[in-house]
Amino acid sequence: MTRVQALALVCVAVAVACGPRRVAAPSLGGTDLIVLLPDPDRGAVGRASVSNQSGTIDLDGERAATRVMAGRAPAPAAILDTAEVSAIFGEALSSLPMAPQSFVLYFRLESDELTEESRVLLPEVLRAVAAHAAPDFVIVGHTDTTGDPKSNFELGLNRANAVRKLVVSAGLDASLIEVTSHGESDPLIRTADATPEPRNRRVEITVR
Numbered sequence: 001m002t003r004v005q006a007l008a009l010v011c012v013a014v015a016v017a018c019g020p021r022r023v024a025a026p027s028l029g030g031t032d033l034i035v036l037l038p039d040p041d042r043g044a045v046g047r048a049s050v051s052n053q054s055g056t057i058d059l060d061g062e063r064a065a066t067r068v069m070a071g072r073a074p075a076p077a078a079i080l081d082t083a084e085v086s087a088i089f090g091e092a093l094s095s096l097p098m099a100p101q102s103f104v105l106y107f108r109l110e111s112d113e114l115t116e117e118s119r120v121l122l123p124e125v126l127r128a129v130a131a132h133a134a135p136d137f138v139i140v141g142h143t144d145t146t147g148d149p150k151s152n153f154e155l156g157l158n159r160a161n162a163v164r165k166l167v168v169s170a171g172l173d174a175s176l177i178e179v180t181s182h183g184e185s186d187p188l189i190r191t192a193d194a195t196p197e198p199r200n201r202r203v204e205i206t207v208r
Contacts, residue, residue, distance in 0.1 A: 031067050031068070031069050032067065032068045032069075033065060033066075033067050033068075033088065034048075034050050034059070034065065034066055034067075034068065034074075035059075035063060035064070035065040035080060035085060035088075035089070036048050036059040036060075036061065036062065036063065036064045036065070037062070037063070037085070037089075037093075038062060047059065047060040048060075050066050050068065050074050051074070052068060052073070052074065054071060054072055054073040054074075055072075055073025055074060056073075056074065057073070057074035057075070057076065057077055058077070059077055060077075061079065062079075063079050063080045063081070063082070063085055064077050064078070064079055065077065065078055065079070065080045066078075098131065098132060098208075099208075100206055100207065100208035101128045101206070101207045101208070102204065102205065102206050102207075103121060103124070103125050103128070103204070103205040103207075104202050104203070104204055104205070105118035105121060105122075105125075105163060105202060105203050105205065106118045106198060106199070106201055106202050107159055107201040107202065107203075108201070109146075109196060109198075109201065110146065110147070110155070112155065112158040112159045112161075112162040113162070114162070114163075122166060122167070122170070125167065125205060125207070126167065126170050126171075126172070128207045129167070129172055129207055132207060132208070134176075135176055135207055135208065136176065136178070136206075136207070136208050137167070137172065137176050137177045137178070137205070137206075137207055138177075138178045138180075138205070138206045138208075139160040139163050139164055139177065139178070139179050139180075139203055139204075139205050140156075140160060140180055140181070140182055140203060140204045140205075141155070141156030141157055141158070141159040141160035141161075141179075141180070141181040141182070141183075141203050142156050142159075142181075142182050142183070142184075142186060142187070142188070142200060142201070142202050142203065142204065143155050143156050143159075143183055143184045143200060143201060144184065144187070144191065144195060144196055144197040144198075144200035144201050145184045145187070145191055145192070145193050145194055145195050145197070145200070146194055146195065146196050147184075149183055149184060149185070152183040152184040153181050153182075153183035153184075154181070154183075155181075155183070156181030156182060156183045156184075156203075157179070157180070157181035159181075159201075159202075159203050160179045160180065160181055160203050161179055163203050163205070164177050164179050184200070187200045188200050188202065
């Protein structure tokens with residue numbers, strides 16, 4: 001099996017890990033191997049249904065696999081051991097993009113100053129950035145419902161820009177960073193208006 005074929009099959013297997021889906025076995029010639037692998041973003045395995053004109057087989061466990069030949073129904077499912085998966089798909093798996101990483105940092109009341117607990121997380125955020133060859137870095141600012149919507153949008157943006165300034169000062173290229181604000185419109189914890197809620201005073205960071 002070529003590297004391109006292996007990568008194609010890995011992508012098919014990973015893509016179906018989020019939920020049940022029917023998958024047509026690819027016609028690459030000879031015998032094709034399809035393996036169900038965990039979703040790299042969630043760690044979930046999910047299920048897959050592999051079919052061709054001669055039959056269907058369901059895959060519903062980690063490293064569950066079937067072999068498909070032209071004119072024959074997919075072979076009964078079997079579990080590959082980790083060494084075999086690594087030997088067959090190792091190069092293709094290593095070429096897949098890294099899964100996005102998410103962080104939440106919290107702020108003091110009516111302030112763009114990070115809490116002490118969140119400030120100590122910044123090195124972890126920077127390590128995540130360093131692990132990506134060409135990272136996209138998205139920062140979204142949020143507030144609780146104290147204050148009016150307009151001022152909260154501005155406060156959320158100030159919080160996002162405060163984090164942007166910190167990571168740029170640590171060496172991240174400013175052109176890689178996208179900054180926006182949701183203000184009070186997307187609370188983590190639903191509250192009544194004019195309610196202070198520490199978990200809503202945050203920025204959400206995605207590194208991918």
